Amino acid sequence: MARILIVDDSPTQTLSLSKILKKHGHEIITAKDGAEGVQVAKAELPDLVLMDVVMPRVNGFQATRQITKHGSTSHIPVIIVTTKDQETDKIWGERQGAKGYVVKPVEEALLMEAIAPFLPKT
Secondary structure, three states, X not given: OOXXXXXXXXXXXXXXXXXXXXXXXXXXXXXXXXXXXHHHXXXXXXXXXXXXXXXXXXXXXXXXXXXXXXXXXXXXXXXXEEOOOOHHHHHHHHHOOOOXXXXXOOOHHHHHHHHHHHOOOO
16 A cells, blocks of 8 residues: 655644554554654655644645655645645645645545545555
8 A cells, every 4th residue: 555654743643644544554654743744755755645734843834835846755745634724725735735635633534535546556
């Protein structure tokens, strides 16, 4: 299955997403904030990134932009997973390069539906 990077400063949210994804056979990599997320994405080249927005140092919008605009990581799809559910947030996320947007609390079926188009075909 896929190698998925979860970038979230909340250990509870990271654990929740990890459980769902592992249940579906995916390998999980984690980062605690946007800056670390960008570094890990460049080092590990995951198949997909799930990105929180509200984080210290580098927020999720900034990290998404850095990942989607950098030569070595621009091919990696980023899906924003956040509590920010305003239409303007979704539009801004897309403008930063995000391929999808999921609102917390995450429902398993919605998450799997959101990531399915971006997973490697087996």
